[in-house]
Amino acid sequence: xxxDQLQMKIRKMKNPTMVGIDPILERIPEALRREAFAAxxxxxxxxxxxxxxxxxxxxxxxxxxxxxxxxxxxxxxALGHDGMAAMEEVTAYxxxxxxxxxxDTMRGDIDVTAQALAASCxxxxxxxxxxxxxxxxxxxxxxxxxxxxxxxxxTQYCRQGKNVFILARTSNKSARxxxxxxxxxxxxxxxxxxxxxxxxxxxxxxxxxxEIGVAVAGTQPQLLKSLRxxxxxxxxxxxxxxAQGANGRDVQYAFDKAGHGAVVAxxxxxxxxxxxxxxxxxxxxxxxxxAAEMMRNNILTYVxxx
Amino acid sequence: xxxDQLQMKIRKMKNPTMVGIDPILERIPEALRREAFAAxxxxxxxxxxxxxxxxxxxxxxxxxxxxxxxxxxxxxxALGHDGMAAMEEVTAYxxxxxxxxxxDTMRGDIDVTAQALAASCxxxxxxxxxxxxxxxxxxxxxxxxxxxxxxxxxTQYCRQGKNVFILARTSNKSARxxxxxxxxxxxxxxxxxxxxxxxxxxxxxxxxxxEIGVAVAGTQPQLLKSLRxxxxxxxxxxxxxxAQGANGRDVQYAFDKAGHGAVVAxxxxxxxxxxxxxxxxxxxxxxxxxAAEMMRNNILTYVxxx
Numbered sequence: 001x002x003x004d005q006l007q008m009k010i011r012k013m014k015n016p017t018m019v020g021i022d023p024i025l026e027r028i029p030e031a032l033r034r035e036a037f038a039a040x041x042x043x044x045x046x047x048x049x050x051x052x053x054x055x056x057x058x059x060x061x062x063x064x065x066x067x068x069x070x071x072x073x074x075x076x077x078a079l080g081h082d083g084m085a086a087m088e089e090v091t092a093y094x095x096x097x098x099x100x101x102x103x104d105t106m107r108g109d110i111d112v113t114a115q116a117l118a119a120s121c122x123x124x125x126x127x128x129x130x131x132x133x134x135x136x137x138x139x140x141x142x143x144x145x146x147x148x149x150x151x152x153x154x155t156q157y158c159r160q161g162k163n164v165f166i167l168a169r170t171s172n173k174s175a176r177x178x179x180x181x182x183x184x185x186x187x188x189x190x191x192x193x194x195x196x197x198x199x200x201x202x203x204x205x206x207x208x209x210x211e212i213g214v215a216v217a218g219t220q221p222q223l224l225k226s227l228r229x230x231x232x233x234x235x236x237x238x239x240x241x242x243a244q245g246a247n248g249r250d251v252q253y254a255f256d257k258a259g260h261g262a263v264v265a266x267x268x269x270x271x272x273x274x275x276x277x278x279x280x281x282x283x284x285x286x287x288x289x290x291a292a293e294m295m296r297n298n299i300l301t302y303v304x305x306x
Numbered sequence: 307x308x309x310d311q312l313q314m315k316i317r318k319m320k321n322p323t324m325v326g327i328d329p330i331l332e333r334i335p336e337a338l339r340r341e342a343f344a345a346x347x348x349x350x351x352x353x354x355x356x357x358x359x360x361x362x363x364x365x366x367x368x369x370x371x372x373x374x375x376x377x378x379x380x381x382x383x384a385l386g387h388d389g390m391a392a393m394e395e396v397t398a399y400x401x402x403x404x405x406x407x408x409x410d411t412m413r414g415d416i417d418v419t420a421q422a423l424a425a426s427c428x429x430x431x432x433x434x435x436x437x438x439x440x441x442x443x444x445x446x447x448x449x450x451x452x453x454x455x456x457x458x459x460x461t462q463y464c465r466q467g468k469n470v471f472i473l474a475r476t477s478n479k480s481a482r483x484x485x486x487x488x489x490x491x492x493x494x495x496x497x498x499x500x501x502x503x504x505x506x507x508x509x510x511x512x513x514x515x516x517e518i519g520v521a522v523a524g525t526q527p528q529l530l531k532s533l534r535x536x537x538x539x540x541x542x543x544x545x546x547x548x549a550q551g552a553n554g555r556d557v558q559y560a561f562d563k564a565g566h567g568a569v570v571a572x573x574x575x576x577x578x579x580x581x582x583x584x585x586x587x588x589x590x591x592x593x594x595x596x597a598a599e600m601m602r603n604n605i606l607t608y609v610x611x612x
Contacts (some may be wrong), residue, residue, distance in 0.1 A: 033434075042434030044431065044440060045434060055430045074415045074422065074423050075418075077390070077420075077426070081390035084388035108449050110534045111478065113381055116381060125384060126346045127347030130349065132349075145473060145485065146474075146478055148480040149478040170451075175452060178451055178494065178501075181497060182489055277522030
């Protein structure tokens with residue numbers, strides 16, 4: 001999906017949010033865990049199966065309500081190859097359901113490694129006469145500390161309806177240590193955004209936004225506001241909503257006047273919404289739907305998506 | 307293995323090098339590929355099997371000659387879960403053989419994800435009453451763009467004989483775009499190194515070096531020299547040797563007066579040394595040994611490891 005297609009999906013659903021699929025074993029409803037362990041034992045395979053059924057359950061529940069999902073690769077990878085097998089299934093399932101699927105890789109590779117990883121998500125891995133795309137998806141999140149060399153292998157697919165989101169200003173507390181360093185009249189995270197603009201050259205869609213987006217924290221409304229004004233052609237992926245403290249009032253500044261140009265991500269506050277109600281989690285899907293609706297409504301109080 | 311143990315291993319073998327296990331399918335000797343495809347077809351599983359046999363063949367060949375290996379996680383990950391299964395086997399095999407094993411994750415995660423990944427390498431993933439460590443290893447390479455939040459989950463294992471190497475100044479061409487930005491009297495990559503010092507507090511070994519090391523390019527001898535002088539308690543992992551152009555004369559500046567405090571990494575120039583001789587690669591192990599010996603000898607021309 002191109003950035004235009006993502007924007008169109010958001011406009012149709014009137015929902016500028018993205019749900020993070022961040023499975024954490026001990027927070028998955030017990031019945032799902034029990035079932036997975038019954039089939040595969042208390043093994044990494046069993047845990048991966050719980051991740052798969054829970055993630056697919058969330059995808060089923062939010063289908064038609066939420067336009068996009070962000071797969072947290074590290075959560076799956078921590079379970080080893082069984083976790084990665086589950087992630088491949090979850091990713092494919094999300095695409096089947098019609099979601100825009102973003103892989104939150106958090107990696108920053110270069111050279112042949114970056115080329116291989118980009119091919120595994122966006123292109124084709126050649127094996128003899130056969131080709132495979134184990135992580136077929138619409139976009140990836142990349143760490144650009146290594147500069148252009150780490151970005152080019154991915155952006156070469158941008159003209160084929162693939163997106164790259166680059167970490168600019170993250171929402172964690174220590175983000176400022178490196179990302180807010182001031183260099184002359186620029187700040188490190190803005191240099192990243194300047195590079196994103198430079199790499200965008202001919203990658204603008206009809207919406208006016210580049211296929212190369214940036215991740216910018218929702219927890220700092222003033223910063224969001226000034227970055228939105230300055231980088232009016234970069235699509236913003238906005239983390240920090242919910243568990244990390246930002247709300248609709250804060251993230252409204254990520255959007256342009258038409259309510260376009262941004263998508264707000266939340267994971268745990270949706271996935272584990274059931275925990276607040278003290279039950280056994282049998283209702284996790286309904287609770288996730290409610291939480292996702294509340295998030296959407298909260299944002300739409302401040303933002304009108306035309 | 308602690309940083310002291312890595313240093314001792316290097317001193318015993320008189321070889322301050324680390325070989326990067328960077329499998330690339332089309333560069334693996336054809337006989338190995340054919341055999342893997344015969345067993346598993348031209349599938350990702352077949353490709354992963356070729357990665358496994360080639361990587362283990364290299365580990366067999368260099369055993370006793372090279373003290374440490376660096377597993378390039380992205381190469382394996384590009385093959386999906388089959389690649390990750392191969393990587394787990396290669397990692398375990400390298401540790402069995404007694405190598406210091408560094409996982410080149412190139413990731414920078416935070417929060418629960420970073421905790422889970424750190425547990426998958428250094429600790430234990432809890433599944434019901436069972437525990438697992440799918441990527442058990444001695445060290446990891448981390449991208450610190452997200453600051454302390456991304457480092458702490460890993461450094462908590464440093465007192466248990468685990469190391470963290472942080473990307474400071476990488477050896478690729480575009481590294482300067484972000485890493486060389488000047489802020490007042492400091493430079494971004496030096497701020498990373500200052501943070502590494504701050505995070506080190508009580509993590510110094512008997513060798514005087516911290517369990518937290520840094521990756522610093524071997525391609526810039528003057529920079530290496532000044533960083534070595536300034537950061538005399540950080541162990542340097544030095545990429546850029548061989549395929550990327552650095553040689554013994556360049557990388558000598560990474561070492562202290564006793565020839566300690568650094569390890570030079572090379573991957574492709576060792577793994578695919580056989581290609582230069584025009585054969586079918588049946589001799590890849592002997593060629594890798596020769597290339598590793600040449601690299602060691604080249605460095606020892608300039609550096610005396612006491």
